[in-house]
Amino acid sequence: MITALLAELTGSFHVALAALGSAIGIGLVGKGASESVGRNPGAFGKVMVMAILAIAFAESIVFFALFLVK
Amino acid sequence: MLTSVFGAEPVTGEEHGLTSAAVPVLQVFGLTISNSMIITWIVTLLLILFVRLATSKMSLVPGKLQNFLEMIVEGLYEFFKGILGERVVRSTFWFFSAIFLFILSTNWFSLLPGVGSMGWGHTTESGHFMVDIPWLRGGNADLNMTCAMAMLFFLFWTIWAFKFNGVKGVAKELFGVKSDGITGPLLAFLAVIFFLVGFLEIISICFRPISLMFRLYGNIYAGEVMMETMMEMGPITGILASLPVYFLETLVGFVQAMVFALLTAVFTATMCSTSESEGTAH
Numbered sequence: 001m002i003t004a005l006l007a008e009l010t011g012s013f014h015v016a017l018a019a020l021g022s023a024i025g026i027g028l029v030g031k032g033a034s035e036s037v038g039r040n041p042g043a044f045g046k047v048m049v050m051a052i053l054a055i056a057f058a059e060s061i062v063f064f065a066l067f068l069v070k
Numbered sequence: 071m072l073t074s075v076f077g078a079e080p081v082t083g084e085e086h087g088l089t090s091a092a093v094p095v096l097q098v099f100g101l102t103i104s105n106s107m108i109i110t111w112i113v114t115l116l117l118i119l120f121v122r123l124a125t126s127k128m129s130l131v132p133g134k135l136q137n138f139l140e141m142i143v144e145g146l147y148e149f150f151k152g153i154l155g156e157r158v159v160r161s162t163f164w165f166f167s168a169i170f171l172f173i174l175s176t177n178w179f180s181l182l183p184g185v186g187s188m189g190w191g192h193t194t195e196s197g198h199f200m201v202d203i204p205w206l207r208g209g210n211a212d213l214n215m216t217c218a219m220a221m222l223f224f225l226f227w228t229i230w231a232f233k234f235n236g237v238k239g240v241a242k243e244l245f246g247v248k249s250d251g252i253t254g255p256l257l258a259f260l261a262v263i264f265f266l267v268g269f270l271e272i273i274s275i276c277f278r279p280i281s282l283m284f285r286l287y288g289n290i291y292a293g294e295v296m297m298e299t300m301m302e303m304g305p306i307t308g309i310l311a312s313l314p315v316y317f318l319e320t321l322v323g324f325v326q327a328m329v330f331a332l333l334t335a336v337f338t339a340t341m342c343s344t345s346e347s348e349g350t351a352h
Contacts, residue, residue: 052328056285056329056333059289060284060285062288063285063289066288066292068284
C-alpha cells in the first residue's frame with residue numbers, strides 16, 4: 001500500500017535533496033561565521049572572506065544536481 | 071490569457087523563457103556566433119577603453135579616472151598578495167585580476183535593461199512582440215564561457231605548479247609525507263598512506279575546473295530565470311517582485327566574481343606558496 005503510494009511520486013527529488021543539504025550547510029557556515037565575529041569583532045574581514053568561500057563551496061553542489069543529472 | 075500570449079508555438083520548441091544554452095545569432099564564415107559571445111566582446115571593449123583612457127596621461131597626482139583604476143589595481147594586488155605571497159603574486163596577478171574584473175563587468179553589464187529583451191522576434195495575435203532570438207544575453211549564463219575560463223585556469227595552474235616547484239616539487243606536494251621528525255616504521259606506514267591519498271588528490275584537482283564552471287553558470291543562469299519568472303507575474307506585481315531580485319543579482323554577480331577569483335587564487339596558493347616561509351600546513 002505504502003509502496004504503491006511511493007511509486008506514484010514523480011519529480012526532481014535529487015534537486016530537492018541537494019537543495020536541502022546545501023541550505024543546511026550554508027546555514028551552518030553562517031552560524032559559525034556570526035559566532036566568531038561576535039567573539040572577535042576585529043576579525044570581521046578575514047572571517048567574511050572565509051565564510052563566503054565556504055558558502056560558495058556548499059552552494060555549488062546544488063548546481064551539480066541541477067545540471068549534471070538528466 | 072497566458073495561453074493566448076505564449077500559445078504561439080515557440081521557435082525552440084521548449085517552454086517560453088531563457089534557454090539553458092546560448093542562442094546563435096549570426097553565422098560568419100561558417101562560425102556560429104551566439105548572443106553571449108557578443109556581450110563578452112562588448113564588455114571586453116569597454117574594459118580596454120576604460121583602462122586606456124585612465125592611463126593615457128599618467129601623472130604623479132592622479133586625476134579621477136586614473137585614481138579609480140589605481141584604487142582597483144592596488145586593492146586587488148594587496149588582496150592577492152595576502153593569499154599568495156610576494157613571489158607568486160608577481161607572475162600570477164594578471165590572471166586573477168583579469169578574471170575578477172572580467173566576470174564582475176560581465177555580470178553587471180548583463181543586468182542592464184536591454185539584455186535579453188532586444189532582438190529578432192515575431193508579433194503574436196494579441197499584439198505583443200515576442201522576442202525569439204535576443205541579441206544580447208548574460209555573458210556567464212553560457213556554459214561555454216565559464217568552461218573556457220575554468221579550463222584556462224587549469225592550464226595555468228599546471229604551468230605555475232611546475233614553474234614554482236619543479237617536477238620533483240610537484241611530486242613531493244602531491245605524494246610526499248607532510249610531517250617532519252618522524253622516522254622508523256611509522257614513516258613507512260605514513261608514506262604508503264600519503265602516496266595513496268595523492269591519487270585522490272589528483273582526482274579532486276581535476277574536478278576543480280568543473281565545479282568552478284558549474285558554480286558560476288548556475289548562479290548567473292538561475293538568477294536570470296528567477297528574474298524572468300518574477301516579471302511574468304503580471305504588470306504591477308511583476309515589477310514589484312523583480313526589483314529585489316534585481317538587486318540580489320547585483321550582489322550575486324559581485325560575490326560570484328570574487329569567489330571565482332578567490333578560489334583560483336587559493337588553489338594556486340596551496341600548490342605554489344607552501345615553498346615559501348609561510349609555514350602553513352600542506
